[in-house]
Amino acid sequence: MSVDLGALNPTIPEKIRARHCDRLAVIYVRQSTLRQVEQNRESTRLQYGLADRARHLGWRREQIVVIDDDLGRSGASTVDRRGFQRLVAEVGLGHVGLVLGIEVSRLARSCRDWHQLLEMCALFDTLIGDADGIYDPSTYNDRLLLGLKGTMSEAELHILKARMHEGRRAKACRGELVLGLPRGYVLKPSGEVALDPDEGVQQIIRLVFAVFARRRSISGILRYLVDHAIQLPDRLRSGPNKGDVCWNRPNRATLSDMLRHPAYAGAYVYGRRHHDGRLQLPGKPHSGRRFLRDPQQWMVLQQGVYPAYIDWDTFLRNQEQMAANRTRHTGIPRGGAALLGGLVACGLCGRRMFTTYNDDGREARYACNQMATTFGAPRCQSISARPVDERVSALMLDALSPSALEVSLQVAEDLELERQQLHGQWKQRLERAEYETALARRRYEAVDPQNRLVARTLERDWEVALAAEQALRDEHRWVLQREPARLTDAEKAAVRQLAEDIPALWNAASTTARDRQTIARTMLERVVILVHGASERAELACYWAGGVVTRHALIRPVRRFEQLEHFDALLARIAEMRAQGATAQRIADRLNAEGWRPPKKPVFNAPMIRRLLQRRGLGTQRPIWSGHVPRQHTDAMTLQELADRLGAHRQTVYGWLRRGRLTGRLAQVGTQRIWLVNRVDAPTGTSHREPS
Numbered sequence: 001m002s003v004d005l006g007a008l009n010p011t012i013p014e015k016i017r018a019r020h021c022d023r024l025a026v027i028y029v030r031q032s033t034l035r036q037v038e039q040n041r042e043s044t045r046l047q048y049g050l051a052d053r054a055r056h057l058g059w060r061r062e063q064i065v066v067i068d069d070d071l072g073r074s075g076a077s078t079v080d081r082r083g084f085q086r087l088v089a090e091v092g093l094g095h096v097g098l099v100l101g102i103e104v105s106r107l108a109r110s111c112r113d114w115h116q117l118l119e120m121c122a123l124f125d126t127l128i129g130d131a132d133g134i135y136d137p138s139t140y141n142d143r144l145l146l147g148l149k150g151t152m153s154e155a156e157l158h159i160l161k162a163r164m165h166e167g168r169r170a171k172a173c174r175g176e177l178v179l180g181l182p183r184g185y186v187l188k189p190s191g192e193v194a195l196d197p198d199e200g201v202q203q204i205i206r207l208v209f210a211v212f213a214r215r216r217s218i219s220g221i222l223r224y225l226v227d228h229a230i231q232l233p234d235r236l237r238s239g240p241n242k243g244d245v246c247w248n249r250p251n252r253a254t255l256s257d258m259l260r261h262p263a264y265a266g267a268y269v270y271g272r273r274h275h276d277g278r279l280q281l282p283g284k285p286h287s288g289r290r291f292l293r294d295p296q297q298w299m300v301l302q303q304g305v306y307p308a309y310i311d312w313d314t315f316l317r318n319q320e321q322m323a324a325n326r327t328r329h330t331g332i333p334r335g336g337a338a339l340l341g342g343l344v345a346c347g348l349c350g351r352r353m354f355t356t357y358n359d360d361g362r363e364a365r366y367a368c369n370q371m372a373t374t375f376g377a378p379r380c381q382s383i384s385a386r387p388v389d390e391r392v393s394a395l396m397l398d399a400l401s402p403s404a405l406e407v408s409l410q411v412a413e414d415l416e417l418e419r420q421q422l423h424g425q426w427k428q429r430l431e432r433a434e435y436e437t438a439l440a441r442r443r444y445e446a447v448d449p450q451n452r453l454v455a456r457t458l459e460r461d462w463e464v465a466l467a468a469e470q471a472l473r474d475e476h477r478w479v480l481q482r483e484p485a486r487l488t489d490a491e492k493a494a495v496r497q498l499a500e501d502i503p504a505l506w507n508a509a510s511t512t513a514r515d516r517q518t519i520a521r522t523m524l525e526r527v528v529i530l531v532h533g534a535s536e537r538a539e540l541a542c543y544w545a546g547g548v549v550t551r552h553a554l555i556r557p558v559r560r561f562e563q564l565e566h567f568d569a570l571l572a573r574i575a576e577m578r579a580q581g582a583t584a585q586r587i588a589d590r591l592n593a594e595g596w597r598p599p600k601k602p603v604f605n606a607p608m609i610r611r612l613l614q615r616r617g618l619g620t621q622r623p624i625w626s627g628h629v630p631r632q633h634t635d636a637m638t639l640q641e642l643a644d645r646l647g648a649h650r651q652t653v654y655g656w657l658r659r660g661r662l663t664g665r666l667a668q669v670g671t672q673r674i675w676l677v678n679r680v681d682a683p684t685g686t687s688h689r690e691p692s
Contacts, residue, residue, distance in 0.1 A: 266308030271299025347530025
């Protein structure tokens with residue numbers, strides 16, 4: 001029988017029954033941030049004081065449970081709120097008779113989480129209480145009131161956030177919201193942003209952008225900094241040494257952030273990152289941020305606000321270069337022997353052609369197979385990379401020849417400037433080490449010698465500074481020993497002479513495929529290839545940097561004579577000379593003199609003519625010794641005789657002999673050794689195919 005505790009004690013609400021008091025009373029305590037926990041102590045005290053109210057409502061002290069695991073955590077979601085998850089679990093197990101909170105917003109700021117708790121409490125007959133009263137979620141009126149309170153709590157959170165975001169956006173539109181400056185900048189007490197006063201810091205920042213202009217990739221910058229033992233500067237943003245310059249090991253993420261940050265181009269930006277809830281990981285509220293690369297999508301962009309390390313046009317070119325590197329096509333070379341990998345487009349469909357390799361990477365082909373792999377359509381076209389690369393290389397060398405001397409002088413000048421920059425960086429590092437040593441020495445000399453506790457510590461600091469300075473000087477000497485000597489006048493003259501012979505420099509063993517690919521990407525935007533059917537003719541359209549377009553004919557190697565565009569005329573010419581009694585060698589010489597070209601090799605030769613005549617049925621002169629081969633019985637035949645009888649190719653018959661389908665013996669005729677096979681053993685009903 002249910003007992004009405006309200007009738008026994010008028011101060012207890014009538015909704016509280018004995019079955020509720022037989023279970024636990026849970027006090028849920030939460031503050032949104034650690035700052036509120038430290039400063040808003042009155043709110044925390046009031047929430048802990050709800051335990052006294054639970055005892056007043058009829059619960060014993062041992063039945064009251066306080067859940068305060070979520071102190072310093074936001075109520076916008078249940079993510080990373082172990083206390084709220086524990087509360088829901090206890091309610092679902094039927095252990096809780098009353099849930100007490102100072103207000104609804106302490107329990108949840110999200111209607112999704114709030115209504116989930118209401119459903120669980122209604123299902124397991126659990127009451128909910130706050131500063132205004134006790135509610136039964138299983139009744140309609142109380143459920144309606146609790147739902148309204150939850151909606152107002154969530155709306156309040158959104159209103160507060162909207163106010164803060166609008167104020168932040170208004171300040172950002174004026175360019176006054178400084179959330180964090182990149183390395184190389186400092187914020188003055190007046191609120192003005194200025195370049196870092198340390199000249200060493202400024203020089204390293206400028207060096208990063210200068211190296212990227214030459215190497216055009218983040219990996220190239222990283223290798224340069226590592227090879228020359230150069231560290232990246234930054235100022236400590238917290239701790240007892242806040243504001244001091246620290247030097248860190250270079251890494252790819254830091255270099256990427258530097259190249260993408262528009263502040264180095266003097267621009268103030270806000271809203272470069274967009275939050276996407278689909279990308280957020282559980283327990284990581286900042287993991288859903290997505291970087292917006294297009295400046296048109298940024299919320300605020302004001303140029304010329306900060307002092308700049310580079311101009312805005314250079315910043316945009318850097319973004320385009322990094323975007324091209326990400327595509328793995330038109331960016332920096334990715335390896336392989338093909339000269340135009342990533343620059344070749346199909347003349348039929350306009351799509352980019354892929355570079356494929358075979359023969360252990362020694363042979364490359366440009367193939368357009370996107371429609372084939374995506375839709376199962378026929379492949380557009382394919383061409384060997386060697387003739388294309390040779391033709392384009394010749395065009396590039398013709399374009400480079402007039403400026404060869406100027407380029408060589410510019411390279412020599414750039415190398416000398418780079419050498420001077422490295423020496424300046426080492427000079428600054430040595431000056432910094434000397435200052436640290438002198439500072440440690442002054443501190444040691446200023447201390448009272450009788451105060452040994454302090455003197456010993458300062459003496460150790462001085463020794464550490466001396467050791468660091470000596471190690472840096474030893475490293476500097478080692479670097480100077482490795483540094484190549486300056487070119488003499490004779491060596492410079494030799495370089496100038498070599499630069500005038502561009503083809504020799506292009507084909508030199510010291511010039512790598514990556515060097516050639518880099519030059520091709522500098523001079524060419526793309527090359528469009530159009531192959532005329534299955535013939536040997538093709539057309540190249542070169543789109544040069546600067547907008548000039550040139551078109552060139554190309555003769556490519558094909559597999560068979562039948563693919564040649566003028567094959568019928570070639571065959572008629574060969575038949576005509578054969579009818580006149582010309583030998584195979586004579587025919588080959590005359591074809592070469594008349595300008596005919598075979599499908600694979602550069603010139604004709606006698607074996608090539610013999611095979612062609614044999615395949616086309618024009619016949620060749622039988623060897624004078626073929627009828628004089630000694631035979632043991634009449635069924636013995638030579639390989640050529642059996643091939644003629646069966647209508648097969650001689651190589652096909654020889655393949656049967658090699659695989660054991662024919663039996664034969666070698667007969668000696670003069671200096672020749674001739675195979676004789678048994679005609680009875682010849683396979684029958686076999687389709688014979690000429691070798692390709």
